[in-house]
Amino acid sequence: MMPLLIDIVSWALIAAGSAFVVIGAVGVVRMPDVYTRMHAASVSETLGAGLLVAGFILQAGFTLVTLKLLFILGLFFFTAPVVTHALAQAALHEDIEPVLSDDRRNDRATDTVAGQPEKTNARPSS
Amino acid sequence: MFVLATSAVLIALTLAVVRAIRGPTVFDRVLAGNTIGTFAILLLASVGFMTGRPEWLDIALTYGLLNLISTLAVLKFFRHGDLAYDIEEDGEP
Amino acid sequence: MRQLSLGVMLFAFWLILSGHYTPMLVGIGLAATVLCVFVTYRMNSVDEETHPNHLFLSTFTYYPWLIWEITKSAWAVSKVIVNPKLPISPTMTVVGASQSTPNGIATYANSITLTPGTITVGVRGNELTVHALVSEGADDLEEGVMDARVSRFERGV
Structure with a gap:
């Protein structure tokens, strides 16, 4: 009885994870600019990968494999924000303007420099 | 069931490759490359389970670390045009 | 104190990833752990920012x-x-x-x-x-x- 229940739960987790991975990849293709594509990519990197790995853990039982899968999940959760932040910052630095329907940076920044796009730093033409 | 996971990850991988080919800016391509790396890790895990050889997870872990470092290195190269840059030319405090 | 917990975590990491428990491999892991902790101690890089125990x-x-x-x-x-x-x-x-x-x-x-x-x-x-x-x-x-x-x-x- 119990193995069957675990099988059903892990199959459901793997199916849901597969769905979210594909949805995230579809979003990467559909979205209009770099910044919005990052949002779509993070769906498949967090929820899709998390559900898939949770399903694999239930299939593996409690062995060393479980701990390795948890390490992979931890690797995703610690490196994904670092890469996304670096990518967004580099894109903004290269003056790639995001498509915006609402820009509240100048209203909300107390320090006037903080919210400005970094256009004022003219790069030396080398 | 692992066949479903593997095929889903393969479909997602194909879509990411489409974005890497079409992407107008270089950052789209870097993002697609990083996403491809993530999917490759998931693909390694699910193919390893499908063929009953979970040892592939070690390769997946190594690949994840390499993916992080290579993405950051490529980003740094495109931002500064160099992997060793002067702090002054950044223009920020 | 922080060095001790760092060492315990590194050694557990070695044990989990290796999966072989022969005396030689465990001994190498112990030596690697001690070396890592010693190097970080000399660099003074283990403080509450890099190893947030609390x-x-x-x-x-x-x-x-x-x-x-x-x-x-x-x-x-x-x-x-x-x-x-x-x-x-x-x-x-x-x-x-x-x-x-x-x-x-x-x-x-x-x-x-x-x-x-x-x-x-x-x-x-x-x-x-x-x-x-x-x-x-x-x-x-x-x-x-x-x-x-x-x-x-x-x-x-």
Whole structure:
């Protein structure tokens, strides 16, 4: 009885994870600019990968494999924000303007420099 | 069931490759490359389970670390045009 | 004290990844652990920023909350993606971080980036520039629920 229940739960987790991975990849293709594509990519990197790995853990039982899968999940959760932040910052630095329907940076920044796009730093033409 | 996971990850991988080919800016391509790396890790895990050889997870872990470092290195190269840059030319405090 | 816990964690990491428990391999792992701890001790690089021991217990309550937030916002972003009209309203905003330590601000910024639908684009002092996929995401961040939760996590509660 119990193995069957675990099988059903892990199959459901793997199916849901597969769905979210594909949805995230579809979003990467559909979205209009770099910044919005990052949002779509993070769906498949967090929820899709998390559900898939949770399903694999239930299939593996409690062995060393479980701990390795948890390490992979931890690797995703610690490196994904670092890469996304670096990518967004580099894109903004290269003056790639995001498509915006609402820009509240100048209203909300107390320090006037903080919210400005970094256009004022003219790069030396080398 | 692992066949479903593997095929889903393969479909997602194909879509990411489409974005890497079409992407107008270089950052789209870097993002697609990083996403491809993530999917490759998931693909390694699910193919390893499908063929009953979970040892592939070690390769997946190594690949994840390499993916992080290579993405950051490529980003740094495109931002500064160099992997060793002067702090002054950044223009920020 | 911090060196000791770092050593225990490194050795556990070795044992988990190796999976072979012959005396020689365990001995090599022990030697590698001692070498790593010695090098970091000489570099003076183990302090409460690089090895935040005091946050260990509060992770057990913070991570489940964060995972639930990620699930909710990933579901919302997925609905936006599969909608044929693609109803996005990208918003840039600035939110304040009420944390006092660099670790707290980094945790807040990374939590914002980790939840799908919001990305921290820049950090300057106590102000984070955030890009949100839909304007509701920016509204939620401006309310400051996550900010208060991360501040609680930072105090170790």
